[in-house]
Amino acid sequence: MSIPVIDPATLETVATVADHGPGEARQAVDTAAAAFRDWSRTAPRRRSEVLHKAFELMLRDRDELALLISRENGKSLADATGEVTYAAEFLRWFAEEAVRPGGEYGSAPAGGARTLVSHRPVGVAALITPWNFPAAMVTRKIGPAIAAGCTAVLKPAAETPLTAIAIVELLVEAGLPDGVVTVVTTSDPASVVGTWLDDPRVRKISFTGSTPIGRILLRQAAERVVNSSMELGGNAPFVVTADADVEAAVAGAMIAKFRNGGQACTAANRFYVHDAVYDTFVARFGAEVEKLTVGAAADGAAIGPLINEKALVRVRAAVEETIAEGARISHRAADGPQTGWFYPPTVLADVPATAAILQEEIFGPVAPIARWTDEEELLTLVNDTEYGLAAYVFAGDLRQAVRIGEAIDAGMVGINRGLVSDPSAPFGGVKQSGLGREGAREGLREFQETQYLSVDWGL
Ligand code: NAP
Numbered sequence: 513m514s515i516p517v518i519d520p521a522t523l524e525t526v527a528t529v530a531d532h533g534p535g536e537a538r539q540a541v542d543t544a545a546a547a548f549r550d551w552s553r554t555a556p557r558r559r560s561e562v563l564h565k566a567f568e569l570m571l572r573d574r575d576e577l578a579l580l581i582s583r584e585n586g587k588s589l590a591d592a593t594g595e596v597t598y599a600a601e602f603l604r605w606f607a608e609e610a611v612r613p614g615g616e617y618g619s620a621p622a623g624g625a626r627t628l629v630s631h632r633p634v635g636v637a638a639l640i641t642p643w644n645f646p647a648a649m650v651t652r653k654i655g656p657a658i659a660a661g662c663t664a665v666l667k668p669a670a671e672t673p674l675t676a677i678a679i680v681e682l683l684v685e686a687g688l689p690d691g692v693v694t695v696v697t698t699s700d701p702a703s704v705v706g707t708w709l710d711d712p713r714v715r716k717i718s719f720t721g722s723t724p725i726g727r728i729l730l731r732q733a734a735e736r737v738v739n740s741s742m743e744l745g746g747n748a749p750f751v752v753t754a755d756a757d758v759e760a761a762v763a764g765a766m767i768a769k770f771r772n773g774g775q776a777c778t779a780a781n782r783f784y785v786h787d788a789v790y791d792t793f794v795a796r797f798g799a800e801v802e803k804l805t806v807g808a809a810a811d812g813a814a815i816g817p818l819i820n821e822k823a824l825v826r827v828r829a830a831v832e833e834t835i836a837e838g839a840r841i842s843h844r845a846a847d848g849p850q851t852g853w854f855y856p857p858t859v860l861a862d863v864p865a866t867a868a869i870l871q872e873e874i875f876g877p878v879a880p881i882a883r884w885t886d887e888e889e890l891l892t893l894v895n896d897t898e899y900g901l902a903a904y905v906f907a908g909d910l911r912q913a914v915r916i917g918e919a920i921d922a923g924m925v926g927i928n929r930g931l932v933s934d935p936s937a938p939f940g941g942v943k944q945s946g947l948g949r950e951g952a953r954e955g956l957r958e959f960q961e962t963q964y965l966s967v968d969w970g971l
Contacts, residue, residue, distance in 0.1 A: 515699050517674055520586035520817040521808035521852040529673045529697040537665070537707040540694040544636040544663040545713045547691035552633045552661040556611045559659055563607035565686035570600035570651075570679070577678060581646050582809035584672045586816035586852075589809045591772050598933065599647035599679075602951065605935040606655035609956045613660070626967045631960040633661035634739055635715030638708040640701070640729075641676065642721045643669035643819055644775045644875075649743075650676045652939075652950045653718045654683070654693060660959035662716065664693045667704055669721075671819055673697045709733055716959065719743070720777075722873075723899070723944050730947075741948035741958045743777070743940060745873045746901030749894045750780035751884075751916060754788040755908035757928075761789075762796045764930030765879070768904050770804065770857060771931070773815045774877040775823075777945075778902040778924070778932060782863075782870040783881040784890055790883050794861050798843025801879070804857045806848030815845070817853040818876055824853040827876035830869050831858060834880060839863040845877075865893055873899070887916070895921050901941035902932050923949075 513531035518524070530536075551559075570577065578592035587595070616629040637657050641649040650668065657664045668676035673695070680693050698704045708714045709732045719729050720743040733740045750768055752761045768780035785793045807813030818824045835841070842861035848854030857877040863870065869880050870893075884890040894903070903922040907913035910927070917925040923941040924932040933939060938949035948958050 515670055515673070515697060517584050517671070519583050520819055521810075521849075523851055526583045527674060529677070532696050532698045532704065533700060534703050534707040537696055537698075537704040538711065540665040540696050541636060541708060541711050541713055543691040543694050544665050547663045547689060548636060551663050551689065551692050554661065556613060559661065560607045560610035562683065562687045563603045563610060563655060563658060566683045566688070567600050567603035567607060569682045569686055570596060570603065573682065574600075577647060577675065580678060581672075581675050582816070584674050585643060585646055586819065587772055587809065588814055588816050589812070590814070592809065595645055595647050598935075599645070599651040601935045602648065602651040602655040605951065606659040606956065609656070609953065610659035613960070620966070624968060626969060628965040628967060630963055631957070632963055634959055634961050635662060636713050637662045637664045637716035637718060637959060638705065638714050639664050639666040640705055640717070640719045640721065641666070641668050643671040644772060644777070646672035646675035647679060649720045650679050652955070653720075654679070656950070656955045656959045657718075658683075658688070658692065660956055662959050663691065665708060665714075666693055666695050667698065667701060668695065670697070670699055670701070705729065706732060709736070709738060712736065715739060717741070718958065726946070739961075741950070742946040743950060744901075744944060744946040745899055746777040746779070746941065746945055747781045747871070747873055747897045747899035748778060748902040748904065748922070749920070750783045750904040751890065751894065751906065752783070752785040752789060752793055753905070753907035753909070753912055753916075754786040756786075756789060756906040757908060758789055758792050758796060760928060761793060761906035762800055764904060764906055764926070764928070765797055766800055767930035768926070769879050770815060770877055773818070775819065775875050779875070780879070780904055780930070781874055783879055784884045784894065785881055787883050787885045790881075794842055794859065794881055797879070798859045801843050801857045801859050802845055804845040806845055806854050806856055808849070808852065813848070815848070815857055815877055817848065818855055819853065821853055823875065824855055827855050827874065827878060830872065830874060831860065831878055834860050834863060834867050834869045837864055837867045839867060839880065871897060891916070891919050898944040899941070900943035901945035902926070904930060
């Protein structure tokens, strides 16, 4: 059995991959469990060297990997190339963290005992990744897992398995021993991941994907109290204040909204622009949006297709519903080709604060813009969501920017910046956007357990 990998721009089959089931899922855990003893005892310096070498190999193959990402995901070559660089940086970051597993030595306050605290690899980890960043979501998990001394089984999204397979091949070329990471491709994710969560040898699940699937996996993980990290959906507000530099806000909005064609968990999902600059912002932002070219990456387009037909139908319906609720299309880019799941970048102006689109993850190149005047009312609207991943604030007065930023319930806030992702920063959400952090020192901790020895040396 095999699964076709479809180019969403041309609808051509790029390749096929094996369609695995519970039997192969169990075998992958056998392999990871067998490899754990040696890998967890491998010197941190050696683990670091493998990761560093893999970082160099990813940069060596950057163009090739970018083409692969564009073919299976559809994103522009510029976005794909940027993603490879970003993804490789997680390997470099965790190569540097691998040699700093941490630990503490303490004295019990009552005297007598000493406390030795260490951070040990959690064990076999199940890694589940989405299609929207086929490289970065993989290295953001594999990097810390390997650095910590864990072994892993990895299930990439069915739409984008090729990049994940290519990255694991590069890790093996860099010296990663056989069996430390095994990729399992499947058209039946529930049975593969269910098999892993049922297996007592699997001690960790690290999932990136939608909130509804995250909830299902958390329920399953509860059965065996499996250590869980969840990077889930977002509904990022993009706030522009009355004294913001409108040109800077427009530049930031183009990145926050249209990187990856809007298919990012951190994508600006709803714009709140102060009444004083609303018309200027809509006009300037709209003019930039109209310049965006829509088409296949191979043709040099800035915006690729949506991932599949279901996504296209969903985005189209969300726009129609918002218009029925009183909004208007103020600006729109030219249509893309007829073949492929293209949707033109669209600006929706005069969006009522009650519009459904402001509560849903759009995951497409659509920018709904609402108006605000009162900061308290703005913050109520901004926080009226189950999500809390990213947010953006553009303001001239930095004190106001920080005040608003600190009042937003989100794990990450870009202040006068349209991009928050950085391997050295703790990426993650609050509320139903997730549990735990990736990247930074925190990312390594997600793959470690803390143990202490309480030692009586008779001193
Ligand atoms: P998804 O449908 O939740 O899928 C994510 C992964 O889970 C895929 O590998 C998928 O496999 C697998 N999966 C689906 N159903 C499953 C089940 N019942 N049991 C076990 N695994 C299952 O999400 P998506 O559409 O790929 O990705 C978009 C979502 O990811 C958005 O909500 C976005 O915000 C979120 N995301 C979050 C972050 C973050 O860091 N917070 C980053 C990127 C994306 P199949 O491919 O086979 O369905």
